Amino acid sequence: MEKQQHVQWLYDWLWWERFWLPMGVSWADLEDSEGRVYAKASQLWDMVPFALGLLLLRVLFVRYVAKPLADVCGVQDKVRTPAEPEPLLEDFFCHKTRQPSQAELVSLCKKLSWSQRKVLQWFRRRRNQNRPGLRKRFCEASWRGVFYFCSFFGGVVALYDKPWVSDLRQVWAGFPKQSLLPSQYWYYFCEMGFYLSLLLSLTFDVKRKDFKEQVIHHMATLTLLSFSWISNYIRVGTLVMAVHDSADILLEGAKVVNYARYNKAANMIFVVFTALFMLTRLVIFPFWLIHCTWVYPLELYPAFMGYYFFNVMLVVLQALHVYWAVLITRMLYKSLFGSLEGDDRSDEEEEDDSDTSTEMKQKPRHINGSGPRGRATGH
Structure with a gap:
């Protein structure tokens, strides 16, 4: 009985005429x-x-x-080069960040014995895989x-x-x-x-x-x-x-x-x-x-x-x-x-595989087929 009263009170409050109508x-x-x-x-x-x-x-x-x-x-979609399989980087990409900091980049290079350029390239290719x-x-x-x-x-x-x-x-x-x-x-x-x-x-x-x-x-x-x-x-x-x-x-x-x-x-x-x-x-x-x-x-x-x-x-x-x-x-x-x-x-910018980290900071990033029209919302 008390539950029904609460339901009725909620219903009356929800459809209170003074809220909805003049x-x-x-x-x-x-x-x-x-x-x-x-x-x-x-x-x-x-x-x-x-x-x-x-x-x-x-x-x-x-x-x-x-x-x-x-x-x-x-x-047509741009042909993308997939990132090579690498469990350590994949785990880092999925569970930590898609954009490693400089300190994280140095740490990953030491663990894999890769150059910074190669690690950066892997992350760029991996990010591009998920982009429409x-x-x-x-x-x-x-x-x-x-x-x-x-x-x-x-x-x-x-x-x-x-x-x-x-x-x-x-x-x-x-x-x-x-x-x-x-x-x-x-x-x-x-x-x-x-x-x-x-x-x-x-x-x-x-x-x-x-x-x-x-x-x-x-x-x-x-x-x-x-x-x-x-x-x-x-x-x-x-x-x-x-x-x-x-x-x-x-x-x-x-x-x-x-x-x-x-x-x-x-x-x-x-x-x-x-x-x-x-x-x-x-x-x-x-x-x-x-x-x-x-x-x-x-x-x-x-x-x-x-x-x-x-x-x-x-x-x-x-x-x-x-x-x-x-x-x-x-x-x-x-x-x-x-x-x-x-x-x-x-x-969802498309990134250039050949860019180094320094070049990435200096070069504007591009989007497949975008231009002034892609930037606005019509709603």
Whole structure:
């Protein structure tokens, strides 16, 4: 009996109306009636089959579309020389560090009677064995680009005739008693399924230096979309998704073209992407959409906890936009006015077997097929 009371208390606390809904609105007001259909929290489980379906579709896309396309474009992995079998170094590599210090290097040389150059070369070759090749990068970018293309234009079809696209005050007309449209359901769960699939595949995808930022972004996006679904912030949610997807198409397209060695075309696409990213993420998103969610609701009802939560999550996304905008600006400057071959975001640089330790410090490290386009995130 006491356990049931605790469960009931937890349930009541989790679904406390004053957190999720404005004053004067209850969950009973959002029950389907009079031809109106409302979003339901239980539907969030639908993102799981969507995510699994997208993962399966991704496997099929890579096998039957991306890889044949890579062959047509001449995208090939660099032939790597494997590290020779050496149990002592392998144990050190797997259980201590992949980048030995000078003291550790001297110790290993004494134990093996090898020169420092040979030990360094072994570690470089061993690190390269685990690094994804150019074809994997090409396939990943192709998949994301195709999804963003389909998602964005699907969003355009779902939104083009809606009055709240041109008049943002209409986002809140009748809120929260706004009936759910079938197009909104499919748009939402394709997006949520995609970001969940990205979280599930992060450990298998090419790892970047902004790995933590990607996790934060995907989690914030899923949290934001889930909250907006439950609280019926669906109209503004679809606008946020469309704004984000628009620039992502160009980013992934630039990567694909760059991996195929069409450098001039990739640079042109990247310049257009940069302009669109700055417009959508640093202008439209903060000054139109966040303004829409921060100011207009207060004209209809007093602020409540969910209002603050939703806006804080939007601000978290905006902070990530600023972080990535700095990286993008730096890349664009280098691509236009200097030499740019590395990838500030990648942890998977291809290393040259012939470099000595001194040369490694002086020579910039390169990444297979990377360039300015490989450095930015489109999310």
